[in-house]
Amino acid sequence: MKKATYQDREKVVDILCQAFIDVLIPNSINFVVNKYLKLKSII
Secondary structure, three states, X not given: XXXXXXXXXXXXXXHHHHHHHHHHHHHHHXXXXXXXXXXXXXX
């Protein structure tokens, strides 16, 4: 493993943000769908 320099920082932040968004989006969709289905079942 090579040590990251300050110039690499932007790339690292970019990769982390993309990974975080990829994880977040499916979870938030599932959350909204589950909430909607619960509301429908109550009514």
